[in-house]
Amino acid sequence: MSAPSAVTAPPSPPPQPAQRAAWRSSLSQLDVRTAPYVYIAPFFLLFALVGLFPLVYTAYVSVHEWGLITGDQGFAGLANYAYVLNQPRFWQAMGNTFSIFLLSSVPQLILAIFIAAVLDANLRAKTFWRMGVLVPYVVAPVAVGLIFNQMFADQSGFVNAVLTSLGLPPVGWHAESFASHVAIATMVNFRWTGYNALILLAAMQAIPRDVIEAAVVDGASRLRTFFSITIPMLRPTLIFVIITSTIGGLQIFDEPRMFDQIGLGGNDRQWMTITMYMYELGWGSQRDFGRASAVAWILFLVIITFALLNFWLTSRIASSGSATTGASRLMRKTKGGKR
Amino acid sequence: MRSHTLLRGTAAAAVAAFLLVGCSPASAPSPSASGSAAPSEPTEPITLTVSVFNEMGYEGLVGEYTKLHPNVTVKLDRAATSDEAREKYMSGIAAGSGMADVAAVEVDWLPEIMESADALTDLTDPEVEGRWLDWKVAQATTADGKLVGYGTDIGPEGVCYRADLFEKAGLPTDRDEVAKALGSTWDDYFALGKQFSAKSDGVGWYDSADAIFQGMVNQVANPFSSTMPEETLIPLDQNTEIKAIYDKIMQSSADGLSAHLQQWQPDWQNAFQNNGFATMLCPGWMLGVIEGNAKGVEGWDIAPTFPGGGGNWGGSFMTVPSQGKNIDAAKELAKWLTAPEQQIAAFKAKGTFPSQVEALTSQDLLSVTNAFFNDAPTGQILADRAKAVTVVPFKGPNYFAYRAAISNAINRVDVDKTDTPEESWATAVSDVSALG
Numbered sequence: 001m002s003a004p005s006a007v008t009a010p011p012s013p014p015p016q017p018a019q020r021a022a023w024r025s026s027l028s029q030l031d032v033r034t035a036p037y038v039y040i041a042p043f044f045l046l047f048a049l050v051g052l053f054p055l056v057y058t059a060y061v062s063v064h065e066w067g068l069i070t071g072d073q074g075f076a077g078l079a080n081y082a083y084v085l086n087q088p089r090f091w092q093a094m095g096n097t098f099s100i101f102l103l104s105s106v107p108q109l110i111l112a113i114f115i116a117a118v119l120d121a122n123l124r125a126k127t128f129w130r131m132g133v134l135v136p137y138v139v140a141p142v143a144v145g146l147i148f149n150q151m152f153a154d155q156s157g158f159v160n161a162v163l164t165s166l167g168l169p170p171v172g173w174h175a176e177s178f179a180s181h182v183a184i185a186t187m188v189n190f191r192w193t194g195y196n197a198l199i200l201l202a203a204m205q206a207i208p209r210d211v212i213e214a215a216v217v218d219g220a221s222r223l224r225t226f227f228s229i230t231i232p233m234l235r236p237t238l239i240f241v242i243i244t245s246t247i248g249g250l251q252i253f254d255e256p257r258m259f260d261q262i263g264l265g266g267n268d269r270q271w272m273t274i275t276m277y278m279y280e281l282g283w284g285s286q287r288d289f290g291r292a293s294a295v296a297w298i299l300f301l302v303i304i305t306f307a308l309l310n311f312w313l314t315s316r317i318a319s320s321g322s323a324t325t326g327a328s329r330l331m332r333k334t335k336g337g338k339r
Numbered sequence: 340m341r342s343h344t345l346l347r348g349t350a351a352a353a354v355a356a357f358l359l360v361g362c363s364p365a366s367a368p369s370p371s372a373s374g375s376a377a378p379s380e381p382t383e384p385i386t387l388t389v390s391v392f393n394e395m396g397y398e399g400l401v402g403e404y405t406k407l408h409p410n411v412t413v414k415l416d417r418a419a420t421s422d423e424a425r426e427k428y429m430s431g432i433a434a435g436s437g438m439a440d441v442a443a444v445e446v447d448w449l450p451e452i453m454e455s456a457d458a459l460t461d462l463t464d465p466e467v468e469g470r471w472l473d474w475k476v477a478q479a480t481t482a483d484g485k486l487v488g489y490g491t492d493i494g495p496e497g498v499c500y501r502a503d504l505f506e507k508a509g510l511p512t513d514r515d516e517v518a519k520a521l522g523s524t525w526d527d528y529f530a531l532g533k534q535f536s537a538k539s540d541g542v543g544w545y546d547s548a549d550a551i552f553q554g555m556v557n558q559v560a561n562p563f564s565s566t567m568p569e570e571t572l573i574p575l576d577q578n579t580e581i582k583a584i585y586d587k588i589m590q591s592s593a594d595g596l597s598a599h600l601q602q603w604q605p606d607w608q609n610a611f612q613n614n615g616f617a618t619m620l621c622p623g624w625m626l627g628v629i630e631g632n633a634k635g636v637e638g639w640d641i642a643p644t645f646p647g648g649g650g651n652w653g654g655s656f657m658t659v660p661s662q663g664k665n666i667d668a669a670k671e672l673a674k675w676l677t678a679p680e681q682q683i684a685a686f687k688a689k690g691t692f693p694s695q696v697e698a699l700t701s702q703d704l705l706s707v708t709n710a711f712f713n714d715a716p717t718g719q720i721l722a723d724r725a726k727a728v729t730v731v732p733f734k735g736p737n738y739f740a741y742r743a744a745i746s747n748a749i750n751r752v753d754v755d756k757t758d759t760p761e762e763s764w765a766t767a768v769s770d771v772s773a774l775g
Contacts, residue, residue: 068429068433069432069433069451069452069454069455070455071433088769089770149605150605153605153606155600155606156606156609156610156613172756172757174604174754174755175754175756175757260601260604261603261604264747266755267601267746267747267748267751267754267755268755268757268766283426283429284740285737285739285740286740286774287451
């Protein structure tokens with residue numbers, strides 16, 4: 001964003017009419033003020049087209065009776081919302097979504113921080129290890145689904161074979177609700193832990209080494225350094241990672257849909273998530289876009305609520321209680337950075 | 340979905356309806372033929388797209404059509420699954436554009452598209468009268484007599500069985516004797532099953548209770564709803580006919596006849612390799628599935644019988660959406676593709692069994708045998724099974740959802756073992772009532 005100003009106008013040309021100089025000056029003023037917006041405009045124009053428009057249009061559809069094929073059947077008020085909120089399956093889907101979300105996000109983040117810390121240490125063949133953790137992310141979700149579906153098969157699966165050989169009872173991965181959530185969360189964690197670890201690793205490397213060295217000189221243990229310096233200084237990145245996993249976790253669709261061949265979330269909808277419920281209403285049994293749009297909007301509001309809640313929580317957890325960035329001040333605090 | 344942005348995900352419904360349509364291949368723009376030409380034979384080169392799914396066996400036929408009609412180039416647009424094809428189809432109808440000139444429809448979702456028969460070309464034509472089995476035509480005919488689809492294949496059912504397991508249990512092994520032992524009713528079928536499981540340690544008589552339900556429900560004329568023109572659902576708690584079937588199947592499962600599997604799941608596929616079960620209801624297209632899953636297993640055979648009379652499972656149609664630019668040429672193509680000769684060629688290529696009357700008596704078809712099934716004359720057997728079909732259930736727009744609710748109920752008891760039959764039935768009753 002170089003800003004040519006009127007003061008540094010090229011000296012070479014002979015004296016020009018004052019009027020022209022003023023014109024040039026105001027033009028470049030305009031340039032300085034508007035150019036950034038023009039540069040960023042394409043994104044927002046595209047966003048308005050593929051993001052904002054569908055969002056608003058979905059709200060419009062959600063207050064109409066709207067069939068997949070039959071289209072607009074007239075204004076329905078909040079009837080679609082009332083229908084959805086009265087369905088036990090909706091609340092079941094909500095519960096499943098949060099259960100899978102917690103089972104995947106929490107262990108995933110803890111593991112990702114741990115892996116990032118290990119990768120941050122002085123390892124041989126650093127790049128190899130760092131790329132290695134990203135490999136699962138490259139595998140297509142559908143392929144992950146197929147593989148895990150085989151592994152978690154109730155009668156003939158690998159996981160149950162291991163369990164029974166250890167003398168443990170086999171688990172009904174596709175029968176029990178909680179077991180299916182664990183299996184699906186495993187799929188999600190397999191795919192996303194490495195990705196988050198790399199983001200956190202990048203943030204860790206941005207922490208000034210001298211701060212850590214100072215802590216070590218002051219006699220802090222490695223664990224203390226990690227919790228009192230590394231974690232608090234990761235805060236902005238942690239907020240980003242937690243909010244993106246909140247958004248992704250609540251919208252989870254691929255993995256549970258691939259968890260069996262039918263893709264409806266089990267015979268008792270043991271692992272049907274909210275997006276799967278939306279899909280079933282819109283394209284599956286009912287072909288009702290009105291109700292599906294109502295679910296979409298409810299989910300949208302829930303996600304916003306939880307993203308804000310997580311933002312607030314994360315700010316509290318990861319900060320040391322003050323807005324300071326000075327590591328020495330952090331070190332002096334007695335309770336600094338305790339989780 | 341995880342990496343998608345917030346807004347894209349929430350607005351999926353709207354996006355899919357309006358943007359995906361833009362992605363599906365539209366038929367190539369063709370020069371508008373000036374009115375003088377014969378309606379069915381284009382005078383200028385045109386391209387027709389045919390949307391198909393799974394394996395319909397038309398790959399080899401496309402070039403042949405161009406040889407007969409030099410001005411027509413045919414392009415196949417294949418979807419991997421019937422579900423995917425259904426989604427594209429629905430979006431195309433909703434948007435009024437973007438559909439193939441000739442589009443395949445599976446019988447399971449045919450009722451849904453019959454609701455919007457206005458968007459489809461009436462294919463009634465004296466030339467094709469009597470070409471198909473009557474019940475096949477009836478499935479694609481609206482209440483006011485409009486024919487929306489030309490029949491392609493059907494799924495006449497026999498009983499596939501493991502001769503080696505039968506022998507171990509002291510049952511007959513020859514396919515005609517097995518047919519005799521299986522009797523004629525479902526009770527006979529279950530009775531022989533009890534005899535079998537008494538002498539076979541833990542081997543299931545049938546693979547899946549839900550598959551048995553599929554077989555039984557396909558013999559009920561009005562399983563879930565009253566007939567056209569308006570579909571009126573029978574509330575599940577008042578549906579005594581379905582309850583009786585449900586109870587009978589649950590009883591057989593409790594008697595130990597079931598292998599407690601769910602079709603298409605990995606456990607089911609793996610069970611083919613480790614003697615999981617001895618019999619299976621098999622429509623023609625299932626033969627290929629069994630052969631694929633049971634690779635290396637010897638002993639499979641097919642008995643020329645079906646409990647409770649004939650039964651049909653599945654089958655498809657070719658429709659001509661009226662949004663196309665070359666409707667007449669498209670209709671001509673659909674007519675040609677669904678003629679007996681072409682359908683026999685498709686049967687030989689991919690095993691889709693023809694629905695055309697003439698094909699059922701063609702020597703070409705009757706002489707087909709299947710080496711994997713102990714050289715059974717599958718052409719002859721399936722043709723006989725097709726003729727035995729007398730009842731085809733009425734399927735309204737809610738058939739699929741209603742059926743799924745009961746499927747789930749059966750699987751909760753038979754496969755998941757999380758519910759008792761009564762609990763599971765109660766859940767199904769509430770699921771069905773939510774469809775309104």
